[in-house]
Amino acid sequence: MTHSLFTATFRLACSQPRCPFCWMLEEDERRYMRSLLHEYTLAPDIHAHLAASAGFCARHAQVLVETEWAMERDGLGTATLYESVLKQLEATTAKALETSHKRPVLRKPEPNEMCERILVALRPQETCLACLHSRQNERFALQSWVEYLSEEGLEADLAQTYLQAWGVCFPHLLRLLEQRPSLEVARWLLNDFQTKLQQRRKRLEAYIHKHDVRHRHELREEERHAWIEAVTLTVGDLLERRGGML
Known part of the structure; x- marks a missing residue:
């Protein structure tokens, strides 16, 4: 049975001018970072994981910094979390340097072999904590949508709301189909994607055509x-923070 919290959140996501799954992921990431900064900056298990993963990935490090700055105009929470990260990196770098001085007894090591040993010593042992959290929530959202369509049918209220929404991005279309929905649901998802793809291709063609000096005055707002x-x-959430351009 589809979770009622998902359907309420998904309905709100469908009102946004972007892929609903990308929007839900970004909202969840910011909630996760706020929770981390409010409640877990001193949690030993969080520090241990962040130290082992060399902090957050580039994307989630940006979310962390943006979230804390919006909350506090201060970076104390981030500083507290990253103190453990830098200490671990310092120890890891020392180990890599030590490794670079160790040579096989019976032969001279190849340069590439020594570089590989250094890389092994430096590589993080854990995945970004926020990536693990996001993947779990993304999986839940994708499974819940396929489950809703299967249980409630393609004429259900939320299904019709989805058809009027911005639409799913191509990466999330693939991930929806990876949930192995019924053939009927798969075709419905594909038809909706194709319809919106055609609409956007036509707008793109109009945008290109109307950049001709003779037609520039004809450019409509939705084509800009x-x-x-x-x-x-085509890429979904990689463009999520686009400075209000859409």
Whole structure:
């Protein structure tokens, strides 16, 4: 049975001018970071994981910094978390240097072999903590949507809301199909994607055509962002923080 919290959140996500799954992931990431900064900056298990993963990945480190700055205009929570990260990196670098001085007794090591040993010593032992959290929540959202469509049917209220929404990005279309929905649901998802793909292709063609000096005055408001929509459709959340361009 589809979780009621998912359906309420998904309905709100469908009102946004972007892929609903990308929007839900970003909202969840910011909630996760706020929770981390409010409640877990001194938690030993959080520090241990962050030390082993060399902190957050680039994307989630940016979310962390943006979230704390928006909350506090201060970086004390981030500083507290990253003190353990830097201490561990310092120890890891020392180990890598030590490794670089160790040579096989019976032969001269190849340069590539020594570099590989250094890399092994430096590579993080854990995955980004926020990535693990996001993957789990993304999986839940994708499974819940396929479950809803299977249980409630393609004529259900939320299904019709989805058809009127911005639409799913290509990466999330693939991940939905990886849930192995019924053939009927798979075709419905594909038809919706194809319809919105055609609409955006036509807007993109109009955008290109109307950049001719003879037609520039004909450019409509919804066509001005066609170039951004085209990229967003193909990559989804990589363009989520686009400075209000859409």
